[in-house]
Amino acid sequence: xxxxxxxxxxxxxxxxxxxxxxxxxxxxxxxxxxxxxxxxxxxxxxxxxxxxxxxxxxxxxxxxxxxxxxxxxxxxxxxxxxxxxxxxxxxxxxxxxxxxxxxxxxxxxxxxxxxxxxxxxxxxxxxxxxxxxxxxxxxxxxxxxxxxxxxxxxxxxxxxxxxxxxxxxxxxxxxxxxxxxxxxxxxxxxxxxxxxxxxxxxxxxxxxxxxxxxxxxxxxxxxxxxxxxxxxxxxxxxxxxxxxxxxxxxxxxxxxxxxxxxxxxxxxxxxxxxxxxxxxxxxxxxxxxxxxxxxxxxxxxxxxxxxxxxxxxxxxxxxxxxxxxxxxxxxxxxxxxxxxxxxxxxxxxxxxxxxxxxxxxxxxxxxxxxxxxxxxxxxxxxxxx
Numbered sequence: 059x060x061x062x063x064x065x066x067x068x069x070x071x072x073x074x075x076x077x078x079x080x081x082x083x084x085x086x087x088x089x090x091x092x093x094x095x096x097x098x099x100x101x102x103x104x105x106x107x108x109x110x111x112x113x114x115x116x117x118x119x120x121x122x123x124x125x126x127x128x129x130x131x132x133x134x135x136x137x138x139x140x141x142x143x144x145x146x147x148x149x150x151x152x153x154x155x156x157x158x159x160x161x162x163x164x165x166x167x168x169x170x171x172x173x174x175x176x177x178x179x180x181x182x183x184x185x186x187x188x189x190x191x192x193x194x195x196x197x198x199x200x201x202x203x204x205x206x207x208x209x210x211x212x213x214x215x216x217x218x219x220x221x222x223x224x225x226x227x228x229x230x231x232x233x234x235x236x237x238x239x240x241x242x243x244x245x246x247x248x249x250x251x252x253x254x255x256x257x258x259x260x261x262x263x264x265x266x267x268x269x270x271x272x273x274x275x276x277x278x279x280x281x282x283x284x285x286x287x288x289x290x291x292x293x294x295x296x297x298x299x300x301x302x303x304x305x306x307x308x309x310x311x312x313x314x315x316x317x318x319x320x321x322x323x324x325x326x327x328x329x330x331x332x333x334x335x336x337x338x339x340x341x342x343x344x345x346x347x348x349x350x351x352x353x354x355x356x357x358x359x360x361x362x363x364x365x366x367x368x369x370x371x372x373x374x375x376x377x378x379x380x381x382x383x384x385x386x387x388x389x390x391x392x393x394x395x396x397x398x399x400x401x402x403x404x405x406x407x408x409x410x411x412x413x414x415x416x417x418x419x420x421x422x423x424x425x426x427x428x429x430x431x432x433x434x435x436x437x438x439x440x441x442x443x
Contacts, residue, residue: 068154069101070094070174071234073147075140076119076161077109083118083161090159091126093167100174104129105147106161110137115161141249145242157231165228169269173231182265183236184257186222187229191268210290214251217298217306218258222266226250226290229269236262247286248293255297299359307359311416314354322347348379360424371423378418386411 072090076083087104094102106129108116116133123129132146148156155177157170169187176182190208211225230253239260244252257264299310326343333339352375386407393403 067099067101068178069103069152070231071147071151071153071156072102072104072159072170073144073151073156074104074106074159074161075109075143075147076106076111076115077137077140077143078111078113078115079161080111080114080118082163083115084122086159086161086163087119087122087126087129089163090167090170091128093171096168097171097174101153102128103151103153104159105150106131107143107147108133109139109143110134139244139246141242141244141246141252144249148237148242151234151237154234155231156234156237158228160228164272166270166272169267170229170231173229173267173269176265176267177231177233181263183233183262184264185231186224186264186266187227187269188222188224188266189227189269189271190223191266206287210251210287210294213291214254214294214298217294217302218255219303220254220258220264222254222264224266225254227269236260244289244293246289248289251290251293252297255294255301258298259301295358307420308416310359311355311419312412314351314359315412317354318347318351321350355419355424360419375419375423378415378423382411382415382418385414 074086074090079086083106087106090104091102094100104126106119106123108119108131110133116131119129119131123131130150132150134143134146144158155174157173159165159167159170165187173185173187176185207224207226211222214220214225215222227250236257240253240256242249242252295310299307302310322343325346326339329339329342330336389407389410390400390403393406394400398406
């Protein structure tokens with residue numbers, strides 16, 4: 059970053075992860091620097107993270123940086139993935155805003171400059187560039203690939219309660235302090251649903267800007283594949299389940315309950331065949347299913363609310379189970395006395411018990427902290443000195 063840049067206003071840090079992109083890297087950097095020439099008042103630093111390339115990418119990047127002071131180059135000893143490269147780049151970024159740029163030529167850096175506008179006006183904390191909003195030309199490529207992107211975006215929106223059109227886009231720009239408050243865990247392309255979940259969890263102001271897109275084929279070097287799509291699907295659930303909208307948490311809890319109920323049935327049959335003891339088999343199967351249910355709730359749905367440092371969690375958990383069990387029995391007896399068939403009465407009681415169990419766990423056993431709108435840290439004069 060030039061000294062004069064620091065006096066002109068805000069600075070943009072562009073993190074550019076690179077893995078085996080010797081054919082496109084130099085031209086990508088040329089286009090990136092040319093795009094920002096239209097905004098000379100902005101300081102620019104480009105942080106190239108070579109992620110263990112085995113071609114000439116690292117040498118090309120270092121040669122380029124020698125002639126362009128805005129560009130710095132850092133490298134990983136081995137390939138770790140796009141998410142890991144971005145994690146390294148984010149820690150090195152010093153700009154007011156931090157943007158992501160791939161090392162290929164699928165995205166136009168002039169669009170990246172336009173993504174800064176909602177940040178400059180103070181209307182956004184994060185800006186996504188959407189390939190599915192009307193803006194510029196788009197190369198026609200894989201139908202099923204685009205359908206997969208839209209499916210993942212829709213699923214992500216269901217959990218985050220946002221209405222993004224392109225969650226998987228490369229072009230994202232953040233206020234730097236937003237990233238400083240996040241811990242990036244994913245090493246590969248699971249970064250996209252992870253960062254989106256964490257943006258939603260911080261109640262950030264998010265804008266989308268339409269961008270052009272010239273995707274490449276696998277023969278031309280495209281790297282994302284089926285395994286990455288499955289990981290992205292897993293990450294949507296992993297990073298959102300504990301804080302998603304009530305209806306999504308209820309559906310997940312229903313699936314957890316179904317798995318536990320099926321396990322209860324299988325365990326009961328297996329124990330009965332081995333021991334022949336009806337009461338023992340039923341009790342043991344119920345306990346094992348309860349442990350599985352409890353474990354799945356912590357691992358998937360309520361993990362951030364688990365309080366392992368005290369005995370309160372288990373005490374409240376068993377209290378909720380006892381209360382819901384009592385309501386189940388009383389509801390069944392009451393409905394039978396009112397004339398309902400026993401199986402129908404038990405079905406109604408089970409539905410009531412399911413809802414009460416979910417409410418009890420969400421509100422008392424694994425309570426989530428209340429989250430208000432994200433506020434940037436105040437940069438006071440004493441902080442700067």
